[in-house]
Amino acid sequence: MSASSKLPPFDPADPLGIDDLLDPEDLAIRDTVRNWAADRVLPYVAEWYEKGELPGIRELARELGGIGALGMSLEGYGCAGAGAVQYGLACLELEAADSGIRSLVSVQGSLAMYAIHRFGSEEQKQRWLPSMAAGDVIGCFGLTEPDHGSDPGAMRTFAKRDAGGDWVLDGRKMWITNGSVAGVAVVWAQTDEGIRGFVVPTDAPGFSAPEIKHKWSLRASVTSELILDDVRLPADAVLPGVRGLKGPLSCLSHARYGIVWGAMGAARASFEAAVSYAKTREQFGRPIGGFQLTQAKLADMAVELHKGILLAHHLGRRMDAGRLRPEQVSFGKLNNVREAIEICRTARTILGANGISLEYPVMRHATNLESVLTYEGTVEMHQLVLGKALTGLDAFR
Structure with a gap:
């Protein structure tokens, strides 16, 4: 230059x-x-x-x-x-x-x-x-069960073949986004042939999806239980292209990639609220953004926010090139959701008591991220994915 x-x-x-x-x-x-x-x-x-x-x-x-x-x-x-x-x-x-x-x-x-x-x-x-x-039909994805979250291979939902070739599904799924408004559900079940996926119209007899209430996170979202009581499906309702856990796990990897980016959106909104507040809120005769401790918080938040966005961008370029591995998605979700929560919590301290008010987005994002931290792979599961990749030793069992 x-x-x-x-x-x-x-x-x-x-x-x-x-x-x-x-x-x-x-x-x-x-x-x-x-x-x-x-x-x-x-x-x-x-x-x-x-x-x-x-x-x-x-x-x-x-x-x-x-x-x-x-x-x-x-x-x-x-x-x-x-x-x-x-x-x-x-x-x-x-x-x-x-x-x-x-x-x-x-x-x-x-x-x-x-x-x-x-x-x-x-x-x-x-x-x-x-x-x-087009958004004319909403879908949901039935994998998690009341007693089986991080260990989907132990799911109890079962699909058996009827004498006429139909499938009959029985079981329960839990914490299903979009469940009670969905027109179609992709449901994963044990079968005599291993785990299979089924495309289930939600108007099928025996299917119901009561909405889950009393949530303190993801409150502006529809979350449901799926109940399958002798749901009869034709033979062609099964997804023909996959058997075993690699089916649902590959779907989860694709969704986790979106979370790597999404978590940084929640963090950005909270960071921007903190910056704006720090520039206008006065204490001791001056804006709090002029104090060293507040600036240190804002600087650290900015560093983690934009590092996270860079990480997401890097993983996206690898996905576009067909080179993104599931372990790298775990890397991204583990880091970005964890850092996003910390950014929201720090933003809350800058806003003081106003940080808990819905007049500002900070506490809403912080409580939402508590769910994002858990779903589609907990912190512990992603740590173990990376641990296995780093050592070659499986610590899941």
């Missing part, structure tokens, strides 16, 4: 210049999702959270379909076919509004639609994916 070259100005919103890594299409997708969330979620989400509901979820799903956010990284069948980084940017912007909205999109696209797209028959794909991409 010559002495006459002029450096670009420092941007507090992008201190590392990460936007330089994005092309115009990336930025356009990010801005489209950000603007949608600002218009359709942010003005209302505090009230939704306080009431513990997500009203108009079907309308929101159709709007999300309209901007191409549902199954956006999938090809064909009405899906946007976006790149992994573009999908990640969408997840970041959605979770900056609320984790519940990102969960709606993630479960729809990265779990239910992804399972059908990757493992389904052509008939299953044609029947379900276009309407799911």
Whole structure:
């Protein structure tokens, strides 16, 4: 660089210049999702959270379909076919509004639609994916059970073949996002042939999905139990493309990638609230942002936030190149969710008592992230995934 070259100005919103890594299409997708969330979620989400509901979820799903956010990284069948980084940017912007909205999109696209797209028959794909991409049909993903979360291989839900070739499903699934509003459920069950996935229309006799209430996290989200009592399905309801745990686990890896980005959205919203508050809140005759201890907190938060976004971007480029390993996704989820929670907690200290008010987003994001920390792989499970990868020794059992 010559002495006459002029450096670009420092941007507090992008201190590392990460936007330089994005092309115009990336930025356009990010801005489209950000603007949608600002218009359709942010003005209302505090009230939704306080009431513990997500009203108009079907309308929101159709709007999300309209901007191409549902199954956006999938090809064909009405899906946007976006790149992994573009999908990640969408997840970041959605979770900056609320984790519940990102969960709606993630479960729809990265779990239910992804399972059908990757493992389904052509008939299953044609029947379900276009309407799911449009948001006309909401999907859910039934893996976790009341007694089996981190150990899905021990699931008790069972599917048996009837004499006529039909399948009959019995069991329970728990903590299922979108369950009570879904038109289709991808349900994983034990069979005499090993674990299989089933595409279950939710109007099938014997299927019910009571909503789970009294949550203190992800309150602006629909969470349900799935009950399957002798649910009879035709022979072609089974996903033909996979057997065993590799089916649901590959879906979870795809969804976890979105969380790597999404957690940084929650962290960014809390960080921005803390910066804004620190510049206007006065104590001892001056803004608290002018005190060394507050600036130290903000600097540390900014470092972890933008390191996390860089990590997410790196993993996205690896996914686009077909080189992203599940262990690397575990690396990202473990780091970014853990750091996002710490950023939210630190932001709360800067806001003081106001940090617990729904007038600000900080406590809402912090409590949401407590769920994100646990679902789709707890901290301990991702530590063990990395531990096995680092040592070659399996410590799960």
